[in-house]
Amino acid sequence: xxxxxxxxxxxxxxxxxxxxxxxxxxxxxxxxxxxxxxxxxxxxxxxxxxxxxxxxxxxxxxxxxxxxxxxxxxxxxxxxxxxxxxxxxxxxxxxxxxxxxxxxxxxxxxxxxxxxxxxxxxxxxxxxxxxxxxxxxxxxxxxxxxxxxxxxxxxxxxxxxxxxxxxxxxxxxxxxxxxxxxxxxxxxxx
Amino acid sequence: xxxxxxxxxxxxxxxxxxxxxxxxxxxxxxxxxxxxxxxxxxxxxxxxxxxxxxxxxxxxxxxxxxxxxxxxxxxxxxxxxxxxxxxxxxxxxxxxxxxxxxxxxxxxxxxxxxxxxxxxxxxxxxxxxxxxxxxxxxxxxxxxxxxxxxxxxxxxxxxxxxxxxxxxxxxxxxxxxxxxxxxxxxxxxxxxxxxxxxxxxxxxxxxxxxxxxxxxxxxxxxxxxxxxxxxxxxxxxxxxxxxxxxxxxxxxxxxxxxxxxxxxxxxxxxxxxxxxxxxxxxxxxxxxxxxx
Numbered sequence: 167x168x169x170x171x172x173x174x175x176x177x178x179x180x181x182x183x184x185x186x187x188x189x190x191x192x193x194x195x196x197x198x199x200x201x202x203x204x205x206x207x208x209x210x211x212x213x214x215x216x217x218x219x220x221x222x223x224x225x226x227x228x229x230x231x232x233x234x235x236x237x238x239x240x241x242x243x244x245x246x247x248x249x250x251x252x253x254x255x256x257x258x259x260x261x262x263x264x265x266x267x268x269x270x271x272x273x274x275x276x277x278x279x280x281x282x283x284x285x286x287x288x289x290x291x292x293x294x295x296x297x298x299x300x301x302x303x304x305x306x307x308x309x310x311x312x313x314x315x316x317x318x319x320x321x322x323x324x325x326x327x328x329x330x331x332x333x334x335x336x337x338x339x340x341x342x343x344x345x346x347x348x349x350x351x352x353x354x355x356x
Numbered sequence: 357x358x359x360x361x362x363x364x365x366x367x368x369x370x371x372x373x374x375x376x377x378x379x380x381x382x383x384x385x386x387x388x389x390x391x392x393x394x395x396x397x398x399x400x401x402x403x404x405x406x407x408x409x410x411x412x413x414x415x416x417x418x419x420x421x422x423x424x425x426x427x428x429x430x431x432x433x434x435x436x437x438x439x440x441x442x443x444x445x446x447x448x449x450x451x452x453x454x455x456x457x458x459x460x461x462x463x464x465x466x467x468x469x470x471x472x473x474x475x476x477x478x479x480x481x482x483x484x485x486x487x488x489x490x491x492x493x494x495x496x497x498x499x500x501x502x503x504x505x506x507x508x509x510x511x512x513x514x515x516x517x518x519x520x521x522x523x524x525x526x527x528x529x530x531x532x533x534x535x536x537x538x539x540x541x542x543x544x545x546x547x548x549x550x551x552x553x554x555x556x557x558x559x560x561x562x563x564x565x566x567x568x569x570x571x572x573x574x575x576x577x578x579x580x581x582x583x584x585x586x587x588x589x590x591x592x593x594x595x596x597x598x599x600x601x602x603x604x605x606x607x608x609x610x611x612x613x614x615x616x617x618x619x620x621x622x623x624x625x626x627x628x629x630x631x632x633x634x635x636x637x638x639x640x641x642x643x644x645x646x647x648x
Contacts (some may be wrong), residue, residue, distance in 0.1 A: 212452065212571065219567050227536060313486045329574045336575035336584065339568055342454035344587045 204335035212338060215328040218321050225317045233312055239296040242305055245270060247291045257285065259293055259302045270295050270302035276314050281307040357544060358425045360416035362436060364546040367412035368553025369443065371405045372634075375554075376561065379459035379641045409550075416546070447557065451564035455591070458565055459641035462594050463500040464603050466522045468610070468640070470497035472633045473525060476532050476626075484531045492528070496521050504597065512589040513576060519593050520573050523566040529633060530559055533626035548623050551631055558634045598643040606639050 245261035248269075259270040270293060274282055281304060285291060292305035303311045332339060337346055357365065377383070378401040386395045396402075419425050429436050450456040473493045482489045496518065503510070510518060530536050535555065544552060572588070575581045597603070610632040617628040 212568070215571060216448075216452065216564060216567050315486065329571065332571045333575045333578050333581070336572060336581050338453075339572050339575065340584050340588060343591065344584060346584075 201335055204331050207331050208335045208338045211328045211331045218324055222318050222321055236296050240294050242294050244290055244292050247285045247287060247289055249287050259291060265297045266300035270300055272302045276311040277304060277307055278310060281310060357429050360419045360425050361544050361546060361549045362429060363412050363416045364549040365553040367408055368550035369557045370408055372554035372557045374401050374404055375638055376457040376459060379638050380457055382645060447560055448564060451561045452568055457561045459638055460592060460594050461637060461641060462597055462644050463503045464598055465637045465640045466496055466500040468636045469522060469526055469633055472629055473529055473532055476629060483534060484528060493525060496525065509595050512586045515589045515593045516573055516585050520569055523562060523569060526562055527566055529630055533630055535626055535630050551623055551627055555630055555634060594644055596644045598640055602643050606636055610636050
């Protein structure tokens with residue numbers, strides 16, 4: 167009795183398992199969709215990255231200018247820490263200087279928790295300030311203000327988003343620099 | 357900045373654009389009947405730059421003659437603002453979507469940049485206190501010295517990392533020399549205005565390209581993207597070195613120029629240092645291309 171052979175079940179090339187095949191096709195579809203989305207967004211993301219970089223540099227330059235200006239007229243003195251303002255971002259220091267109406271404003275956002283923990287109501291605190299600005303900076307923790315780059319930390323998630331998109335589709339970055347067609351370069355190793 | 361000074365500022369930008377374009381895409385048209393040295397002196401770019409300088413001088417003279425040179429102008433002035441916006445848009449696309457102004461470099465160019473920052477560090481201390489300047493400069497300096505003497509060729513990915521480091525250190529230079537502050541507050545003489553214009557263009561183009569190249573290097577995490585950098589690096593970073601004699605001559609010329617400026621006070625010392633770095637990078641790019 168001869169066995170009937172089914173055309174699809176030849177012993178030479180067994181068909182791939184249907185589930186694995188589906189999975190590969192699905193993954194390929196997902197990849198191409200992701201590539202397409204990244205391809206659409208990548209020029210905008212490049213511009214966004216540069217704009218963020220410019221804003222970051224501008225913030226740094228503004229801070230640097232503020233520090234330089236402050237250090238030109240800086241006075242070091244001892245005052246009394248009054249209290250934290252309700253907003254939690256500032257406080258007041260009592261000082262013997264009529265030009266500042268005996269009170270200095272201290273922006274606490276520049277300092278770490280360890281630095282702020284040293285401030286207690288009614289206790290002496292050593293500060294640096296300038297007139298007529300009348301803003302105080304903690305003397306011991308002055309470096310925390312001087313090298314403060316906290317404003318730039320807000321940009322990190324956006325920077326990462328830009329990098330992620332361009333890892334997926336970097337073609338636009340090479341625009342005008344190299345031929346983007348897929349033909350291999352003669353100098354390139356296979 | 358008055359109107360006539362602004363003309364010189366624009367002149368610096370235009371001449372630098374010409375020089376950078378010539379570095380990236382050599383402009384031919386040399387006068388063949390001349391001696392090779394004279395051919396270089398009377399090259400199309402030099403002739404165009406001289407013509408521009410004459411035109412700018414003439415225009416500045418006319419502006420003064422017509423009495424239009426009165427009030428001081430800044431970026432808020434409509435004329436200055438609109439010209440700078442047009443230039444900014446052009447430079448943005450030139451750096452981000454084209455290959456117009458980026459000179460090809462080699463290890464010697466990297467070495468000169470590191471030496472300049474090191475010299476500034478030794479003379480004035482660290483002006484960018486949040487950066488560990490010394491290791492940042494010494495490491496690429498030592499690597500480029502090693503590559504120079506060993507004649508080793510780096511693979512494209514390592515070259516890309518090294519090139520990115522070079523771009524970062526190049527961007528530190530104006531902060532270290534205080535040039536950034538000078539751009540904001542300076543009152544210029546015509547020479548200072550032209551030099552500052554040229555420097556501004558050089559730094560803006562390299563700054564934008566640093567952002568672009570940083571993203572390129574980040575994209576190398578995915579192996580599929582590495583084929584692009586293999587094709588790009590020979591365009592940006594050549595293995596051809598300038599003969600040692602020419603390199604030392606360029607280096608010595610920079611040192612002499614800085615020292616002479618120190619004596620004659622033509623431009624501020626920080627401007628002179630940055631100008632020498634910019635010129636050395638372009639001269640070495642030219643010389644390495646001539647060697648081919």
